[in-house]
Amino acid sequence: MVDRRDGARPPAGSLVNDPRARAIAVQLLLIAAVVAVGWSFVQNARVNLEARGIATGFGFFEQTAGFGITQSLIEYSETSSYGRAFLVGLLNTMLVSGIGVVLATVLGFAVGIARLSSNFLLARIAGAYVELVRNLPLLFQIFFWYIAVLGTLPGPRQSLSFFGIAYLNNRGVILPEPNFAEGAGLVGIVLLAGVALSIAVHIWARRRQAATGKLFPRGRLALILILGFPLVAFFATGAPISFGYPELRGFNFVGGFRVIPEFAALLVALVTYTAGFIAEIVRAGILAVARGQTEAAYSLGLRPGPTLRLVVVPQALRVIVPPLTSQYLNLTKNSSLAAGIGYPDFFYVFAGTTLNQTGQAIEIIAITMAVYLVISLVTSGLMNWYNRRKALVER
Amino acid sequence: MKRVLSTLVLVAGVGAFSAAHAAVLDQVKAKGFVQCGVSQGLPGFSSPDDKGAWTGLDVDICRALAAAIFDDPEKVKFTPLSAKDRFTALQSGEIDVLSRNTTWTLDRDTKMGLNFTAVTYYDGQGFMVKKALKVNSALELSGATVCTQTGTTTELNVADFFRANKMKYEVVAFATADETIKAYEAGRCDVFTSDVSQLYAQRLKLAKADDHMILRDVISKEPLGPMVRHGDDQWFDVVKWTVFALVNAEELGVTTKNLAEMMKSTNPEVKRLLGTEGALGQALGLTNDWVARMIKRVGNYGEIYDRNVGPGSRLNIERGLNKLWSKGGIMYAPPIR
Numbered sequence: 001m002v003d004r005r006d007g008a009r010p011p012a013g014s015l016v017n018d019p020r021a022r023a024i025a026v027q028l029l030l031i032a033a034v035v036a037v038g039w040s041f042v043q044n045a046r047v048n049l050e051a052r053g054i055a056t057g058f059g060f061f062e063q064t065a066g067f068g069i070t071q072s073l074i075e076y077s078e079t080s081s082y083g084r085a086f087l088v089g090l091l092n093t094m095l096v097s098g099i100g101v102v103l104a105t106v107l108g109f110a111v112g113i114a115r116l117s118s119n120f121l122l123a124r125i126a127g128a129y130v131e132l133v134r135n136l137p138l139l140f141q142i143f144f145w146y147i148a149v150l151g152t153l154p155g156p157r158q159s160l161s162f163f164g165i166a167y168l169n170n171r172g173v174i175l176p177e178p179n180f181a182e183g184a185g186l187v188g189i190v191l192l193a194g195v196a197l198s199i200a201v202h203i204w205a206r207r208r209q210a211a212t213g214k215l216f217p218r219g220r221l222a223l224i225l226i227l228g229f230p231l232v233a234f235f236a237t238g239a240p241i242s243f244g245y246p247e248l249r250g251f252n253f254v255g256g257f258r259v260i261p262e263f264a265a266l267l268v269a270l271v272t273y274t275a276g277f278i279a280e281i282v283r284a285g286i287l288a289v290a291r292g293q294t295e296a297a298y299s300l301g302l303r304p305g306p307t308l309r310l311v312v313v314p315q316a317l318r319v320i321v322p323p324l325t326s327q328y329l330n331l332t333k334n335s336s337l338a339a340g341i342g343y344p345d346f347f348y349v350f351a352g353t354t355l356n357q358t359g360q361a362i363e364i365i366a367i368t369m370a371v372y373l374v375i376s377l378v379t380s381g382l383m384n385w386y387n388r389r390k391a392l393v394e395r
Numbered sequence: 396m397k398r399v400l401s402t403l404v405l406v407a408g409v410g411a412f413s414a415a416h417a418a419v420l421d422q423v424k425a426k427g428f429v430q431c432g433v434s435q436g437l438p439g440f441s442s443p444d445d446k447g448a449w450t451g452l453d454v455d456i457c458r459a460l461a462a463a464i465f466d467d468p469e470k471v472k473f474t475p476l477s478a479k480d481r482f483t484a485l486q487s488g489e490i491d492v493l494s495r496n497t498t499w500t501l502d503r504d505t506k507m508g509l510n511f512t513a514v515t516y517y518d519g520q521g522f523m524v525k526k527a528l529k530v531n532s533a534l535e536l537s538g539a540t541v542c543t544q545t546g547t548t549t550e551l552n553v554a555d556f557f558r559a560n561k562m563k564y565e566v567v568a569f570a571t572a573d574e575t576i577k578a579y580e581a582g583r584c585d586v587f588t589s590d591v592s593q594l595y596a597q598r599l600k601l602a603k604a605d606d607h608m609i610l611r612d613v614i615s616k617e618p619l620g621p622m623v624r625h626g627d628d629q630w631f632d633v634v635k636w637t638v639f640a641l642v643n644a645e646e647l648g649v650t651t652k653n654l655a656e657m658m659k660s661t662n663p664e665v666k667r668l669l670g671t672e673g674a675l676g677q678a679l680g681l682t683n684d685w686v687a688r689m690i691k692r693v694g695n696y697g698e699i700y701d702r703n704v705g706p707g708s709r710l711n712i713e714r715g716l717n718k719l720w721s722k723g724g725i726m727y728a729p730p731i732r
Contacts, residue, residue: 049508051626052486052508052624052625052626053505053508053625053626054486054506054507054508054625055506055507066551066554066555067545067550067551067554067566067568068550068553068554068564068565068566068568069566070565070566070567070568078554078555078558079558147577147581151578151581151582151583152581155582170581170582170583171540171583249538250537250538250539251528251536251538251539251540251585252538252539252540252565252585254538260567261583262567339570340570340574341569341574342545342567342568342569342570342574342578344568348545348570352479352545352546352570353479353545353546353550353568355479355483356478356479356482356545356546357502357546357551358506359482359486359503359506359507359508359509361483361486
């Protein structure tokens with residue numbers, strides 16, 4: 001469009017010759033055309049589904065699902081509704097991608113920095129790792145962890161035992177389950193308060209250090225706040241948290257908290273795979289910081305550790321964050337490969353089982369697309385916000 | 396990906412379908428082959444042999460269909476489908492007929508815009524366990540982990556069975572039959588559940604088949620048969636009567652071997668069946684010798700059964716319910732007249 005910031009009025013004349021009016025008219029026509037095409041698709045599909053007697057609408061969300069799901073974070077049984085199954089799948093996807101993003105970031109940073117290490121062996125191992133995981137298909141890696149690694153573990157009756165507390169077998173890892181008695185809530189509150197206070201002290205100490213240069217022993221204080229006080233509270237309330245240990249009964253272990261092998265295999269594969277890419281992004285980010293920065297830090301007397309942490313990484317983050325967002329999105333979307341090994345993620349439970357049982361392909365695929373879109377947009381929204389905060393502020 | 400594509404076809408391609416809704420039989424004749432959806436590999440029902448040719452009971456139904464239409468059992472193309480993808484493939488018109496050990500249920504017959512035609516195999520759901528577990532009845536399975544294939548009636552039945560008997564269980568559902576049996580073999584589950592015929596078929600794939608046993612309990616009715624889309628009655632009739640004709644042929648004793656003699660038979664029922672009298676085939680939109688073509692190329696129902704799942708096969712499943720009604724089973728077809 002023509003920008004008339006200079007305030008000059010267009011010459012008076014017919015609307016047809018007015019470039020502004022013409023531009024608006026064209027835009028309106030285009031929008032109308034897009035809406036009409038979209039509407040005709042919807043209408044067409046609706047009429048024809050009806051003609052073929054295929055059920056339509058979203059009523060199925062309230063019908064009984066009737067199938068079981070291996071892992072659910074919320075209460076779920078075969079008598080729950082499809083809507084409930086939808087939530088179970090969504091939470092399972094969020095669980096594996098949430099944990100995956102955190103672990104992949106930690107591992108990716110470690111490997112990326114290791115690859116730049118002056119230690120020959122460390123740098124080569126990190127390099128070999130990156131090349132290996134980046135160049136093998138992800139689905140293959142998922143199968144590798146699921147079939148070749150976890151699948152070869154012994155059965156429940158020959159489980160590998162860790163001091164009789166935790167067990168490892170081909171049904172997963174069975175850990176002691178915490179049981180909360182009365183008073184456990186207080187311990188939790190003390191713990192949360194400790195964490196909150198530590199963060200507050202940390203922020204305050206940093207500001208003070210920036211202003212006056214004085215150091216504050218915030219590490220020791222945090223230890224007391226997060227570990228010390230909750231422990232005191234724990235014993236003062238009469239040890240309200242105990243552990244239920246798993247027991248072998250019948251076919252499998254009863255009691256205890258279990259991590260299913262499908263989850264473990266998917267998580268390990270996603271984390272190691274994505275970490276390979278993140279490592280390269282981190283390496284690129286660090287190399288993008290001028291060498292002079294490091295030399296300047298050294299000449300000020302900073303040792304390599306603080307130099308990396310305080311000088312190089314904060315500047316590198318500006319280069320790292322945008323491509324990192326893509327990796328987070330990839331990890332989340334790749335989690336739909338869960339279908340290959342039967343981990344009940346969103347795609348598998350909803351676009352797989354639910355679609356098949358209800359036969360309502362159009363609604364379900366549309367919802368599935370919308371859900372992944374929302375997850376991805378929220379993730380990149382958060383990352384963009386973080387990126388703006390880290391961006392170079394010109395003074 | 397495949398299902399997403401199918402769905403897109405379903406959304407975008409509807410204009411063409413609705414306007415024409417062209418008769419499937421005419422389309423099939425025009426393109427020169429039947430597009431038939433089968434399972435991805437279930438010995439006895441549909442699996443490729445060592446030369447890559449599809450064999451099995453479900454496959455032979457499609458071959459019979461091709462024989463009836465084209466007098467050539469090879470004029471059929473097979474689309475291997477997972478349990479999960481099968482209905483979308485049929486709804487979207489990717490295949491003409493779904494002959495993939497699919498259980499006839501009210502839900503599937505009504506809500507999906509699809510129709511079941513006839514029953515080709517009366518099955519029921521059962522359980523396979525390792526002999527070492529020393530389990531004798533399905534009622535002893537409380538607490539067990541069960542492997543099953545997702546998107547099947549099996550998945551729903553097993554939930555009903557355990558709930559009705561107040562037993563605990565844990566289900567691990569996989570997308571394909573192969574993944575399911577592999578997971579069972581690797582010990583991920585104590586129990587593998589499916590239709591009994593499939594249990595026999597899948598057991599053949601295990602490294603040590605003799606270490607596994609199929610429990611006697613049958614917990615459901617699973618009538619399996621081919622499906623077509625709603626809205627084309629002629630094609631529906633063709634598929635339905637293909638199955639009925641195969642059963643009628645067995646009842647009348649018409650086999651591949653004695654077909655030449657039977658063509659000269661004076662028995663009016665045989666004459667109507669083989670088209671030497673009347674014009675029953677034409678009413679279906681086929682030729683009058685349509686049944687003779689099927690028998691010549693594929694054989695009658697009994698021959699198909701024996702060759703694929705019965706004594707002539709490695710599966711060797713008792714005919715049981717699938718015997719003709721006149722021989723103690725429930726396999727029964729309306730008369731051809």
